[in-house]
Every structure is written in C-alpha cells, then in structure tokens.
Amino acid sequence: MIQRLLPFLTLIALFAGLSIATPHFLTSTNLSSVVRQTAVINIMALGMTMIIIAGGIDLSVGSILAMGGLLGSMAMERGLPIVPSVFAGIATGLVCGFLNGLMTTQLRINPFIVTLGTLGIYRGLALMISNGLPVHNLPAGFSYLGEGVVAGIPFVWFLLVVCAVAVHILLEHTKHGRFAFAIGSNPDAALYAGIPTSFHTITVYTIGGALTGLAGMIEASRLMTGQPTAGQGYELQAIAAVVIGGGSLRGGEGTVIGTLVGAFIMGLLANGSDLLGISPYLQQAIIGAVIIFAVAVDELRKRKLG
C-alpha cells in the first residue's frame, strides 16, 4: 500500500521540502508558473495514459504538438478568429493521432515503429509548411489561453482539470475505457470476447492526438509564436509522467491521477532545481534517476503480490 502511494508521498515530500528550502517556492507567482510550465506536458500525458493503457505508445506527440500549434497559429495569422483557430490546432492533432492509430492497426506495425516514423514525418511537414520559420503575428487575445488568470488561478489549470476529469471518466466509467484496459492487458482475450479492437485502438490514438493538439496551442499561446520546432523531446517527458505514475508499458495499467502526480513530480524537480541553483545538466540526470526508481519500486510491488 505504501508503495502504491509512493508517487503521492514523493510529491508531497517534494512540495514540503521545497517550501522549507527556499522562500521563493511557496509564492503564487512561482506556483502559477509551475502550473503553466507543467500544463503542456500534463495534457499530453493524459492522452499518453490512454494510449499506454491500451498497450500502445506514441513517440510522435512532440511533432504533433508542433503541427497543432503551427497550423492553429497560421490560421490565426490568416485572420481566423481565436477560438476556431484553437480548434483547428486541436483538429490537426486529432488527424495526426488518427493516422497513427490507423497505421498501427491496419498495417499491423508495432506502434513504436509507426510513431517513430511519424515523429519524423510530422516534424518534417511542420518545417516544410512553415519554411522552418516561426509564425509571429498572433492576436494579443490569444495569450489568454496560456497566460490568462481566472480568480487568481491560471486559466490552463482549469483546462487541465477539465481534461483530466474527462479522461478519468472515459477510462474508468465508459465502455471505451474498459475496452482500452482489456486490449492493453490481453489483446487476444479482447478479440475473443468480440471487442472491435482496431476501432478502440484507433480511438485512443485519436483522442491522444487531439489532447496533444490542445497542448500545442497552449505552448504557442505561451510563446505567442507558432514554432515548427516546438515540443522536441516532449514525448519522453509525457511517457515518463505516465510511467512514474504507475502506468505499465506492457499495457493494461495506468491512472489519470498517477500520471498527473508523475508530471508534477517532474515539474517540481525542474522548478526546485532552478530555484536552488542546481545545474540544468544535473537536473536531467535527477529526473532520469527518478524514472528508473519509480518503475523499480512498482515492479517490486507487483512481484510481491504476484
């Protein structure tokens, strides 16, 4: 039980430790900035949670994020209003995710390979479309998405909560979520039970893509540019968040709350190291060690029960 709670306890200990270690941590400015910084990874990681539960993986989310942010920004630059443009960005991610799912199920290629391929394809397309140049002339109102504040709380916080609750309900309370667990746990048993496994696998990738498209728009809003090079390496952070939170790359396991905790642990580690003046190089190594530690503890727990 203690081991299952370990990620939560780590998060609380980290929070308490940083509050004591530095007076700059527990300020509304800093906490808001942590929330804003982690929101992008968090929202991507929600989609990744579903994909990993269904026994898949998506390495292309960093590139999808760039495609979504870029196309949404370009729409805005060409005069489309802000809200439809944001949805254009989400739709771009959705299509990218759908294609990942389609190729995985129809060509029967391992998702690791498919999304390794689309990681390159989507990134290349984003660079081609933009000629490698960022999109700058965005309407001032767009910054509200990433930087806006409602009742003293960053707007993205509310977005994250809505997405998290939606994904949680989807996974735990709907047919689709249940089938995702079944497919991830044992695809053959799911097939034998008469579940249309391809359809549900594609859906999972599609939803993951849409969430990544939204994350892309938030990233663009925070930078007030649509960057074709945005999101490089984000896929590994999203996967790490899921895994630290108890998701298994073998499929069939993972929770929304675990993933959020995982993403916040990484966010606090980064923020804390900045505040304490720890070198960003060491920071990376610490996060890497945390990933290995978290998975090792989880494996030990399972072995004891098994």
Place this chain on the structure above:
Amino acid sequence: MCAIPPILYTVQFWMLLQLSQIEKRFGGVTALRSGNLNVQTGEVHLLMGENGAGKSTLMKVVAGLHQPDGGTFLWKGQPVRLTRPADASALGIAMVHQESLLSPHLTVAENIFLGNPPSRGFGFIDRRRMLEEAARLIATHNFPLQAGWRVERLSPAGKQLVEICRAIHRGSSLLIFDEPTSSLSDAETREVFRIVATLRERGAGVIYITHRLDELRSLGDRVTVLRDGETVHTAPMSECTTASIIQHMVGRPVTAIYKRESLPPGEELLRVEQLSLPPLLRNISFSLRAGEIVGLAGLIGAGRTELCRAIFGLDRPASGSVSVAGRPVAIRSPRQAVAAGLALIPEDRQHTGLATALPIAYNITLAHFDEVARHGFLRRAAEEAVSRKFIQQLRIKCESPRQIAGRLSGGNQQKVAIAKWLVKQARVFLFDEPTRGIDVGAKVEVFETMDALARAGAAVLMVSSELPELLQVPDRILVMRQGALTGELPGRTTQEEIMRLAAFAQEARA
C-alpha cells in the same frame, strides 16, 4: 576390470540409458510420477502414450532440458546429472524436437552446426567447411534442402529435416525423435525411417515418440507406454498388438465421478457444412442441437482448435457455411460470432481467455458490457451485482469481484472465462479443452456448468483430449484426424474406439 564378471560387463556395455522412477513437477502439477525406460545399443525403442501422458517431459529430462525432481538416471551404467542441454550432447544424446527449436534467421548449415561449428581457431568459423559438410550430409539423405538456405523460408517439414540433420551429424549414441514424421511427406517419412534403421545398424540407440503404431511396427524393437506420468508397460514389439497397446494407453481407473443424464435434443442451433481451411480443415460438416453436449476428440494437431477458431470468425475458412438456429450467418469476426450467439472458451486461458491483469468483474462483463452500462457509461452497481451473481452461481472462489483474475487458481480462472458468456446467454458454446490444467473437483464443476447450459437450451461443443471425460460428459462424440472428421460415436463408446478413429485411420477402415 578383471573383477567384474564378463556377463555384467556385457550388460553394462549394451545398456545405454536406464531411467528409473523419474519424477518431474512443474509448480503444483506433477508431469511425471514414475518414468522408467531402458534403452540398449542398437535398439529402436518406441515411446507411446496419450497427450499429456508425460512422454515429452521424460524426453526433455533425457535431453537435459528439464532437471528431474527424483529418480535415477544412469548413462552406460553410471549415474549422471544433466543440468543443461550441452551436458546431454557431451554424453552423445541428441534430440529431434517436435516444435522447431531452430534459429530462423540462420542458414540450414549454420543451424546444423549450431553449438559446434567447424573452427579455424581464435573463435573464427570455417564457413566453407561448414557448408561443404552440411551439403554432403543433405546429399547423403536426398533431403530437399540446400545448405545455404535460410531456415525461416522452409516449410515445417523442411525444418524438421534440418532438426534431424542436426541430431545425426555428430554421431550421437542416443537419438530421440519426438514424433518427427507428422509434417513430412511419404518420401521424406520413408527416408526418416531409413535413417532410423541405419542408426540402429551403427549401434546407436533410438527413442521414437509416436502415435502411429501401424507405421512403425516394422521399425521398433521394443515399446514403452506411459500413462498419467507413469511407465505402465514395456515389452518387445513382437509381443504387442495394437489393441493391447491402446488398452495400456487409456486403461486408467476413472478418477472423476460424474454422471450426466442426456436430454432429448431440441432444435438445431449450429450447422456447419463443408467447412474447409486447407491444409488445416477439410470438408467438415456437423450440427449441434439445443440441449446437447457433443464431444470433439482427436490428437494434438488434428485441427480441433482450428475448427473452433474458424467457426468463431478468428480465421476465415476457404469454403463452407455456418448456420445458427436455422439461419445462415457469415461470421467474419469474433464480434459477429458473439452477436450471432456463439461463445468460445479457448484452450489457452492465459493468452486468449482472460485479461489476467484485470479484475474478475472486468473479465466477466467484457463480452457484454452493454448489459451493465447505460448510454455507454458503466453502472458500477450493476457490474458489481452481475459479477457477484456469477461468482456465486459458478462458485468462483475469490475475495471480491475486484480481485485480479490472474491470481485465481486454474479452475476458478476457467469459471471466470465461462462467466463472461453467461452475462447475456449465448446459445452455442465452444469449449476448447475446458478442463486442461485444473483439478478434479473443479473439473466436475465445469461439467456441471456445461450441463446447466445444455439444460437451459444451449448447444455445447466440448473439445477434449481426456478420453475418460469424453465418455462421461457428451451425448455423442465427433472424432477428427488430420483436419477431417473421421467419425461420430455414441456417448457410450469406449476409449479404444475413439483412439482407433483418432490415431489409426487405416485399421479403422479395415
């Protein structure tokens, strides 16, 4: 040496292998209780027994793949302890495995010489000599192989021939053939028999596992029969008749007590006509009626699982038709099979029957989630109630519906796999080896469940390799051999009759 009387010296010299009271357990399952086998030099020793009698386990002990839990293992009179396959090859023991244990990406020559390739020193392989020697070996036996071919491109028969080359090239003194001819053509089979005869002339010992006594009568010197992990009979070939061997193979006391009363069969629920999926299934026609339990007997590889898969839409048959309750249905996916009212409880629970990492309740409601959902949203209370109902009805021993299915015993896992199809009553049940790996008590409960299904108006097909239970449960028994139905027997038949149709087709016709 002078102290040993000449007669004893001789005995030791020609006794290659002496196994006595070999035991082997896997977890809680006893695969071998008391394996006894003596093999002399220059002898072809046939090893026979039903599926699961322990033949392969005993041979894997000899080949160093399994370590025995008890008993004595003498090699040329000396006790030996083999801890790995390399120990066995060092003694001169080689095994031709039933399932191909080759490296598919390597060539025929590389596979033949795997483990001891001709060396040029310093760890370098003499590739040319290896190819030449392999080519010579292949040519000697006229096998349709080339030394440079990659093994993955070969047919199952070709792979089997590579296995045989690998076993014979080292000049081993004991060779084990684990039913090598099941995938071979007649010409190749004759060549294998010739090889066996040559090995005998050379003074090697040969252990030959087979189901086809009729084909090997002329080849064998002695025969040993295993049953339920015990050696029950060893005799020279000349003293054995086919009938006496079958009797030894099946003649166990019936342990599970179960008596089922037949029902008058109702309407026809499943009709299969001329179903073919070459080379696995050939022109299969049969029907199942409501209230019936029909057994499907056959040896491993006869095509029973393939038949279930084809009916259930997991494989697409090349021709033939299926009707459910009088209406022709085109089943192309398990989803359509489930919609048509079919249920398949597969043979391999761990891989296809259950999501073992998920809770019991998830597994029970998996096939008919809509029954516990409203507008696609799960109703937890309904799921809990449905799960508890079937846990109680099938007497599934568990802590709660939230318990992970994989932690249950084999029998209880099987009940969960069955419960999945009761949530919304299916009409035709295909049980593939429903009692494999579960204890006697749980077996009876599985039978009772099947009986209850039949009484509730379902039709049940029961694939089983356990002859005693085929005689206890079904109303009638279909028998398959090599992808075709070879006959139908009434429920009150004998084990000998089933074995005759399943294994000895020629004699059955005579």
